Amino acid sequence: xxxxxxxxxxxxxxxxxxxxxxxxxxxxxxxxxxxxxxxxxxxxxxxxxxxxxxxxxxxxxxxxxxxxxxxxxxxxxxxxxxxxxxxxxxxxxxxxxxxxxxxxxxxxxxxxxxxxxxxxxxxxxxxxxxxxxxxxxxxxxxxxxxxxxxxxxxxxxxxxxxxxxxxxxxxxxxxxxxxxxxxxxxxxxxxxxxxxxxxxxxxxxxxxxxxxxxxxxxxxxxxxxxxxxxxxxxxxx
Numbered sequence: 006x007x008x009x010x011x012x013x014x015x016x017x018x019x020x021x022x023x024x025x026x027x028x029x030x031x032x033x034x035x036x037x038x039x040x041x042x043x044x045x046x047x048x049x050x051x052x053x054x055x056x057x058x059x060x061x062x063x064x065x066x067x068x069x070x071x072x073x074x075x076x077x078x079x080x081x082x083x084x085x086x087x088x089x090x091x092x093x094x095x096x097x098x099x100x101x102x103x104x105x106x107x108x109x110x111x112x113x114x115x116x117x118x119x120x121x122x123x124x125x126x127x128x129x130x131x132x133x134x135x136x137x138x139x140x141x142x143x144x145x146x147x148x149x150x151x152x153x154x155x156x157x158x159x160x161x162x163x164x165x166x167x168x169x170x171x172x173x174x175x176x177x178x179x180x181x182x183x184x185x186x187x188x189x190x191x192x193x194x195x196x197x198x199x200x201x202x203x204x205x206x207x208x209x210x211x212x213x214x215x216x217x218x219x220x221x222x223x224x225x226x227x228x229x230x231x232x233x234x235x236x237x238x239x240x241x242x
Contacts, residue, residue: 007184009148013139016148016180025177029067036066036137036150039177041201046071046175048199050079054171058132060084062094062162064155065113066137069175073111077102084131085116086158093232094128095120125235131167134159136193138174145194145209146186147174156193157230160214164236169213173197191218 017033019025025040026032049055049072061076062084063069076083083097097120102110110119136155140148149155159172172193178200191214198205217236227233 006187009151009187012148012182012184012186013151016140016182019179020177023179025179034150036064036068036139037177037180038067039180039201041177042068042175043071044201045177045199046075048204049173049175049197050075052173052197052204054133054197060129060131061133061135062086062131062158063135064137064158069135069137070108070111072135072175074108077107077110082129083111083120084128085111085120086154087122088113089152090154090157090230090232092122093125093235094123096123096127096129125161125165125232125239128162128165131162132170134162134170134172136172136174136195138176138180138195140180140182140184140186141174141176141195141198142182142184142186143198143205143207145196145198145207145211146188147193147195148182148186153191156191156214157217157233159193160191160217161232161236163214164216164240171196172213173199175199178202191221 020032020037027038027040060082063073065085065088073083077099080099085095095116097110102119109115138147139150172195174195194209194211194213196207
């Protein structure tokens with residue numbers, strides 16, 4: 006039976022061998038930056054769900070930089086989780102970013118100069134949720150890099166009372182997989198896949214996380230991700 010790690014290794018190797026990736030290298034052990042990320046981001050901008058969204062959460066990985074910059078260009082509020090959720094989330098309001106500096110403001114190295122870290126209690130309602138992936142199945146099943154942060158980010162959002170919202174994954178078409186992706190109950194699935202070639206609606210039959218699975222949160226995770234302690238205290242109140 007194929008494992009998620011098998012699928013990851015296959016995709017990392019394929020992207021590397023066919024020179025479909027770009028900086029940062031190596032592509033292994035990360036959400037791979039892919040050639041055509043700007044085209045995938047452009048497809049997203051044609052979606053009614055994107056046009057209507059006011060607050061958009063986007064993962065901090067390199068291949069989603071074009072969509073983060075586009076969110077700001079389009080006058081929307083950008084919400085980005087800090088790496089490994091160490092400090093929760095960073096918010097960037099479009100009015101804080103001078104014209105022409107959207108890409109710089111959306112980059113991890115400069116985002117804190119334009120935005121600010123906010124406590125969970127101040128997170129606005131999110132309308133659209135982007136996630137990075139190593140591979141995606143056309144039915145919405147997802148393979149990340151194996152650390153579970155996107156699953157947790159969505160669960161945190163739901164724990165805070167945010168309704169279920171559309172989830173979009175942007176990948177290279179070579180990252181699509183037809184393998185029978187193993188799935189755990191806490192795994193996030195995507196509603197839309199944007200590649201450099203097209204938009205794919207997954208019509209995913211799988212339920213998304215409705216909150217944090219506290220029974221599988223370890224003490225080590227509570228220490229590594231203070232945001233988990235914060236949300237537990239908030240929800241207990």
